[in-house]
Amino acid sequence: MLQTLIKPILAVLILFIPLYPKFPLQTIKGTYVAIRLDDIVIALSLLTWFLYQIKNRLPVFKLKINKLFLLYFLAVCLSTIHALLIFQTEPRHILLLHLLRRFEYMSVFFITVSAIKKRRHLSFAYTSLLITTFLVCLYGYGQKYFKLPIISTMNAEFSKGQLLQMENWARVSSTFAGHYDLAAYLSVVLIIIAGVVITTKKTSTKIIGIVSWLTAFHILTLTASRISIMALWGASIITFVLLKKYLWILPVSALIIFSMFTSTDLNQRLIATLNSIPTRTPQPTSTPPPQPTAIPQLTKTPTKKPGFQPTPKPTVFRHQREEVQTIDLDAGVARSGEIRFKAEWPRAINAYKKNPLSGTGLGSITLATDNDYLRLLGESGILGFISLATIIIWFIIKTIPSIRKKSKTPKDNLNIIFLGATLSFLANAIFIDVFEASKTAYMFWIMMGVYHQNILFPPNNAT
Secondary structure (H helix, E strand, C coil), rough: HHHHHHHHHHHHHHHHHHHHCCCEEEEECEEEEEHHHHHHHHHHHHHHHHHHHHCCHHHHHHHHCCCHHHHCCCCCCCHHHHHHHHCCCCCCCHHHHHHHHHHHHHHHHHHHHHHHHCCCCHHHHHHHHHHHHHHHHHHHHHHHHHHHEEEECCCCHHHHHEEECCCCCCCCCCCCHHHHHHHHHHHHHHHHHHHHHHCCCCCHHHHHHHHHHHHHHHHHHCCCCCHHHHHHHHHHHHHHHHCCCHHHHHHHHHHHHHHHEEEEEEEEHHHHHHHHHCCCCCCCCCCCCCCCCCCCCCCCCCCCCCCCCCCCCCEEECCCCCEEEEECHHHHHHHHHHHHHHHHHHEEEEEEHHHCCCCCCCCCCCCCCHHHHHHHHHHHHHHHHHHHHHHHHHHHHHHHHHHHHCCCCCCHHHHHHHHHHHHHHHHHHHCCCCCCCCCHHHHHHHHHHHHHHHHHCCCCCCC
16 A cells, blocks of 8 residues: 555655745744745655555665765765864754755655656656646746745745745746746756657657747746756757757757847846956056956846836845845846855855865855855765765766667666756756755755666566
């Protein structure tokens, strides 16, 4: 009976995690990360999964990849212990909270592995993903055109569960905590849908996939996330090349480029990004006159429409030892870059320098770094970074035989599609904390669970 429950539980997770807004159930002192309904759902799912494991004599221990997960868990536990006993980082409950969150995020990988036992279960997971994506997009259109509420966690006030309304000029966040999280999620989903469309032989699957892809892509443009658009573009090209579907590169690239010119907000942010890049002008060989100190130039914000009502300006939360700083969104792209390059990234680098081996503890570098690799190094050190990277590298190595094959099976195609989706996620991590954001982290590890099972399936296993 328990085995029959695991597959529906996976469907519930695929549907519920992205769709349920982030209403807090219980706030936690010292942070605006709250206990939410998704934590309860994950806990109940884990309880059912654990009972299933006990009944079947713990088959999870037979997975070879468990050793890599164990190394990572040991690395982050060592980092937490070191932060508690040596650095005596305060508040202690924040360190423990983030450690438990990391275990919670990765736990869905093992639930997924137990649910996907046969190849036909892959279609079940894909159908659940399509339904979820459709509903996420539908709600996104509702936000854009019908003033459906937004539940955001971009600052301490919003994270209390306030119902906000989006102005016409704002960026869509749908049921996610912010537009960046939604964009990262869609950039991964779009790779999976595109890969299925170009490899399947079923006309109905192609048509449904194309409609779903175009809808999700339009919502992605409404988020105006530059890194997610570029991650999608680059990962799509890699996926098409590895699948030897070269003709698809042109229409997808043309559509992405077209969206950059036609989407006003995305276009302005891309131009602002280019304008914010410092340039050097040739200097004469003679002694140059003294040069004034360079002052960062802020990009001009778009003209506000009549009737514009400003929304509350988000703040970047700092733990008890630091002040809460207000960030003016009207400062634009240049200000966004300054925050990363002059505050968030140096903070992570300094944390790494304090303890290169095991970092300063999970959650010790506040809730914003906007680069998951620097955050990983700063909070869990080289041990945490290498152990997590090893898990990802395991999947890449296992996909190499599928890439080398001249005549590819459906299994090989799926391995390459999942590889492309993984690369898109990793590209997002350069500028977004996707491993820390609960919705994107959960969905990533669910995807990796499906990826893992597809790798282990026999080539012709259709049952």
